[in-house]
Amino acid sequence: MSDPKIKNMEEFATASGFSRPTVSKYFNDPNSVRKSTRERIEAALEQFDYRPNIYAMNQNRRQTKNIGVVVANLADPFFAEIARNIERLIVEAGFRPILVSSYGSPEQEADALDGLRSIKPAGVLIAPLGRSSDRDAMRAFCDDVPSVFFDNEIENAGEAFVGLNNHQSIGMIVDYLCRSGEAPIFFEMKLPPNPNAFKRRKAYISSMERLGHEPRLVQIDGDGWDFEEIGFRGATEMLTGRPLPSDTVLCSNDRLAIGFLSAAYEQGIRVGIGPDCTLRVAGHDDHPFSRFTCPKLTTVAQDYRSIAEKSVRTLLEVIDSDRRAETRESTLFDGKLVMRCSA
Amino acid sequence: MSDPKIKNMEEFATASGFSRPTVSKYFNDPNSVRKSTRERIEAALEQFDYRPNIYAMNQNRRQTKNIGVVVANLADPFFAEIARNIERLIVEAGFRPILVSSYGSPEQEADALDGLRSIKPAGVLIAPLGRSSDRDAMRAFCDDVPSVFFDNEIENAGEAFVGLNNHQSIGMIVDYLCRSGEAPIFFEMKLPPNPNAFKRRKAYISSMERLGHEPRLVQIDGDGWDFEEIGFRGATEMLTGRPLPSDTVLCSNDRLAIGFLSAAYEQGIRVGIGPDCTLRVAGHDDHPFSRFTCPKLTTVAQDYRSIAEKSVRTLLEVIDSDRRAETRESTLFDGKLVMRCSA
DNA sequence: TTCATTTTTTTACATGCGTAAAATTATTTG
DNA sequence: CAAATAATTTTACGCATGTAAAAAAATGAA
Numbered sequence: 001m002s003d004p005k006i007k008n009m010e011e012f013a014t015a016s017g018f019s020r021p022t023v024s025k026y027f028n029d030p031n032s033v034r035k036s037t038r039e040r041i042e043a044a045l046e047q048f049d050y051r052p053n054i055y056a057m058n059q060n061r062r063q064t065k066n067i068g069v070v071v072a073n074l075a076d077p078f079f080a081e082i083a084r085n086i087e088r089l090i091v092e093a094g095f096r097p098i099l100v101s102s103y104g105s106p107e108q109e110a111d112a113l114d115g116l117r118s119i120k121p122a123g124v125l126i127a128p129l130g131r132s133s134d135r136d137a138m139r140a141f142c143d144d145v146p147s148v149f150f151d152n153e154i155e156n157a158g159e160a161f162v163g164l165n166n167h168q169s170i171g172m173i174v175d176y177l178c179r180s181g182e183a184p185i186f187f188e189m190k191l192p193p194n195p196n197a198f199k200r201r202k203a204y205i206s207s208m209e210r211l212g213h214e215p216r217l218v219q220i221d222g223d224g225w226d227f228e229e230i231g232f233r234g235a236t237e238m239l240t241g242r243p244l245p246s247d248t249v250l251c252s253n254d255r256l257a258i259g260f261l262s263a264a265y266e267q268g269i270r271v272g273i274g275p276d277c278t279l280r281v282a283g284h285d286d287h288p289f290s291r292f293t294c295p296k297l298t299t300v301a302q303d304y305r306s307i308a309e310k311s312v313r314t315l316l317e318v319i320d321s322d323r324r325a326e327t328r329e330s331t332l333f334d335g336k337l338v339m340r341c342s343a
Numbered sequence: 344m345s346d347p348k349i350k351n352m353e354e355f356a357t358a359s360g361f362s363r364p365t366v367s368k369y370f371n372d373p374n375s376v377r378k379s380t381r382e383r384i385e386a387a388l389e390q391f392d393y394r395p396n397i398y399a400m401n402q403n404r405r406q407t408k409n410i411g412v413v414v415a416n417l418a419d420p421f422f423a424e425i426a427r428n429i430e431r432l433i434v435e436a437g438f439r440p441i442l443v444s445s446y447g448s449p450e451q452e453a454d455a456l457d458g459l460r461s462i463k464p465a466g467v468l469i470a471p472l473g474r475s476s477d478r479d480a481m482r483a484f485c486d487d488v489p490s491v492f493f494d495n496e497i498e499n500a501g502e503a504f505v506g507l508n509n510h511q512s513i514g515m516i517v518d519y520l521c522r523s524g525e526a527p528i529f530f531e532m533k534l535p536p537n538p539n540a541f542k543r544r545k546a547y548i549s550s551m552e553r554l555g556h557e558p559r560l561v562q563i564d565g566d567g568w569d570f571e572e573i574g575f576r577g578a579t580e581m582l583t584g585r586p587l588p589s590d591t592v593l594c595s596n597d598r599l600a601i602g603f604l605s606a607a608y609e610q611g612i613r614v615g616i617g618p619d620c621t622l623r624v625a626g627h628d629d630h631p632f633s634r635f636t637c638p639k640l641t642t643v644a645q646d647y648r649s650i651a652e653k654s655v656r657t658l659l660e661v662i663d664s665d666r667r668a669e670t671r672e673s674t675l676f677d678g679k680l681v682m683r684c685s686a
Numbered sequence: 687t688t689c690a691t692t693t694t695t696t697t698a699c700a701t702g703c704g705t706a707a708a709a710t711t712a713t714t715t716g
Numbered sequence: 717c718a719a720a721t722a723a724t725t726t727t728a729c730g731c732a733t734g735t736a737a738a739a740a741a742a743t744g745a746a
Contacts, residue, residue, distance in 0.1 A: 008732055019695050024734065034693060034743090054461045055402035056732035060701055075423040075631070084418060084446050096458070099442055103427050115439070118397045228635045258635050265637035288418070292571045292601050294608035294637035351702055362725045367704065377713090377723060399702035403731060 006050035016044030027052050058120070067095045067315065068116040068124035068145075070109070072152070072194075073225055074101035076255070077288040078302075079127060082151070085308035086125060093316055095122065104193075104225035106132040113141045120145075123315045126158070127151040130195040146324065148315040150307055152195050153330075159318050160329040162311040166196060169300045169335030170203035170250075173282055174211070176337055177248050180273075181280055183213040185245060187238075187260060188252035189230060190219040197252050200284065204250065216245050231259025239267045248280040248343065254290045254299055257283030261293050261342065271295055272341050280343035284335075296340035303333045349393040359387030370395050401463070410438045410658065411459040411467035411488075413452070415495070415537075416568055417444035419598070420631040421645075422470060425494070428651035429468060436659055438465065447536075447568035449475040456484045463488075466658045469501070470494040473538040489667065491658040493650055495538050496673075502661050503672040505654040509539060512643045512678030513546035513593075516625055517554070519680055520591050523616075524623055526556040528588060530581075530603060531595035532573060533562040540595050543627065547593065559588050574602025582610045591623040591686065597633045597642055600626030604636050604685065614638055615684050623686035627678075639683035646676045 006012045009027075013020040017040065026033050026041050033041070058064045067090050071079040083099055090097040098119060102109035109129050116124060123146040128138065130152045139157045141147065147158040177184045186204045188197055201217065208215040220234025231251065238244070251257035260281055261271060270277045272295040283290055286301035310331050318324065349355045352370075356363040360383065369376050369384050376384070401407045410433050414422040426442055433440040441462060445452035452472050459467060466489040471481065473495045482500045484490065490501040520527045529547045531540055544560065551558040563577025574594065581587070594600035603624055604614060613620045615638040626633055629644035653674050661667065 010732080020733090021696085021735080022694055025694090028734085037694080051461055053402065053732050055398045055463075056701090057734080059396065059398035059402060059703085060732085060734035062734090074417060075420055075427060077418055077420060077423075080418040080420075080423060084444070087444075099444075101427070101430075101442075118394055120398075228632070232635065258632070262635040262637060262639070266639075289571070289601070289632055292575065292605040294605060296605070296609075353702080363703085364705080364726085365724055368724090371704085380723080396702050399731095400704080402733085403702085403704040405704090 006048045009050075009052060012044070012048060012050040015048055016041050027057075063122045063319070064120050065095045066098055066119055066121040068119070068121040068126075069097050069099045070112045070116065070124065071099070071101050071127045072109075072129045073104045074099075075103065076225070078285060079151075081288060082127070082304050082308055085304055086312055089308060089312040093312065095316075102129055104129065106134060110134050110137050113137065117141065117144065123147065123319045125150060125311050125315060128154050129193060130154075131191075131193050146315065146318045148311050148318070150311045156328070158328070159324065160311075160314045160331070162307050162314065162331045163333070164196070164302050164307070165332035165334050166199040167203045167206075168332075169284065169302075170200050171207045171210075172335065172337055173250065173284065173298075173300050174204060174207035176339075177250060177280070177282060177343060178211050178213065181343075182246045182248045183208060183211070184248040184250035184280075184282065185216040185218055186252065187218045187220070187231075187234070187249050187256060189222050189227075189234075189256070191223070192252065193223075193225060194253075200252050218249075227253065227255035228259040228262070231256035232263045233259075235260040235263035236267070239263060239269060244279075247278060249282070251281065251283045254283035254285045254287035254297060257281055257297055257299070257342075258287070258289060258293055261295075261297070265294060273343060274341070282343040286338050290338075291340065293342070295342045298340045298343040299338050300335035301338045302335060306333050349391045352393075352395060355387070355391060355393040358391055359384050370400075406465045406662070407463050408438045409441055409462055409464040411462070411464040411469075412440050412442045413455045413459065413467065414442070414444050414470045415452075415472045416447045417442075418446065419568070421628060422494075424631060425470070425647050425651055428647055429655055432651060432655040436655065438659075445472055447472065449477060453477050453480050456480065460484065460487065466490065466662045468493060468654055468658060471497050472536060473497075474534075474536050489658065489661045491654050491661070493654045499671070501671070502667065503654075503657045503674070505650050505657065505674045506676070507539070507645050507650070508675035508677050509542040510546045510549075511675075512627065512645075513543050514550045514553075515678065515680055516593060516627065516641075516643050517547060517550035519682075520593060520623070520625060520686060521554050521556065524686075525589045525591045526551060526554070527591040527593035527623075527625065528559040528561055529595065530561045530563070530574075530577070530592050530599060532565050532570075532577075532599070534566070535595065536566075536568060537596075543595050561592075570596065570598035571602040571605070574599035575606045576602075578603040578606035579610070582606060582612060587622075590621060592625070594624065594626045597626035597628045597630035597640060600624055600640055600642070600685075601630070601632060601636055604638075604640070608637060616686060617684070625686040629681050633681075634683065636685070638685045641683045641686040642681050643678035644681045645678060649676050 010020050013023040030038055071083050087097040100112040126149050138154050142157045148160045149158045150162045153161045205215040222230030264271050269279055271279045271281050283297045283299040286299050290297035290299050353363050356366040373381055414426050430440040443455040469492050481497050485500045491503045492501045493505045496504045548558040565573030607614050612622055614622045614624050626640045626642040629642050633640035633642050
């Protein structure tokens, strides 16, 4: 392949025997030209290896084919996993994903949005930090570019929100724990960085009340996103202190649970549902590592795929229709109970 | 701020009272204009919120300010962590990082390079998949754009390689294990996707021989990047089979060790250095989760920061000097022993 | 074959910037 | 203050594409 070197679309058009506008049309949508034309262009493409200059394209198009994806923390495999799904769907739809991570920092989140702005994306998918996010900056951004939020919501921002039905999922696991043993206490951070945690707290309380049990919150100190470390420290403190009001612990998320289990192990406390176990621990999210904890963690699985699909589909609809949504749509997926051996 | 709306550099130049070329010069390098000019432009910048069109800039510059970062698998927190460091350094150097992940698939790795090509990056940092990488495609890519490899090497590709000194690190932990107990057997995949694994195998063998012990490899089946799962299955099989030739196991990496520990726990085998323990397990990499395994994992820490810094610095030097390296430089950092309680 | 329809070509202009050379103006130095 | 130097402006062109309108050509149906 590649006889002479092709510099631009003009030369490629000449080489392939068509005019530049026709070739341009082909690149914007191969189906917009006659089949015979398409085939001849594609044959030429094999021969001459030319690709349109992406900068010139993006400069002149009304819309770029870029879709920004900003996640709260790529170092958390949960986000990496959902980002992977989202990226795949974006590529399949013929767009180009631009993945950026806030790495837990509000400043970096703001910088990420700022950086995306200059790229003029057709749309953006955002998993915001939550409590520490700059909400005003975020809303201002969403006014300018179509945005769909996932995992975490920012009130009055974006075209839509796609997330987990915490009420259902927490209700489900509280139900399970109550009918299979003692009613759980709720292990969480006093001041969680993540709004989901607040929803889960509320869901826990209402579920317990619904079942006629008294809710008991264990709220541990800690700041930031090092949930395992925070959970470890909180659990160590809790487990060496006075006796627990219940032998069952529901953690606000799997990462706290991972820290909790590590602490319990270190304290020599046997966790699980076996006869020799003195504590049951459950988590939430079905974190990629939760199947390798000791013992394996009973948890609630978020439906990564569905959340990714719905988010991307919703954004693409907004982009295609070329008009902003007048009402903010909110889609919540149910969690699925994943029973392993920790509870 | 922002009185009228500024569309382009022409309008902004007029608004700020300079000519467009002067303003253009400022944006390319603020220090290339007189201080008073710089200050007036910056004042205007506050007032009018304008930012240059990144596509027009990149189209006309000799070089873009983009630096591609392609990692083997973002879903592995090790890569996420090193990517975070690299991204930060790139931003600090005034470039824009473009992060893409192969997610363990050679096709996606090739696609990633292809996608980066169209972005005309000033340079690229690559942590290749290794064994399954398309070496020819990779070398062809490196001919076109300055590339530095990290974590994994591809022979005869790229300007430089920055990684870990497996010989030193494995030697160190073998030394430690031998002097504190029985000589370790080596737990690894039969056909690892990652070339580092081969180096570690060799390093293990030579270290054992140096210390007068017979090397013993336990090579488990499995394909792909689900190391925890592969380690879990391999360990389960191994631990339920005939008695082990040693009570000490060195895993080729932490993710295998995480699976191993999970399996040992399930088998009721107590791992650690305590008196009631029957097995010692060590890993390698100081994976973010290795401090929360049960028991906490003794391992070798890779120096994320140094690897990231050296990689970025090397690439920037190539970019700045505007000439390709004639010799391929290879930098290996020593690992550090992280003693926890698993061995 | 003829006519209506679709596709392609031609022509022309727009986009938002980089950059080079020459002319001008401002600043610094002696 | 004049000369030397540095910064800025003017002018002009280039980059690689999108896009719109009118003209021409190809295609398909009767």
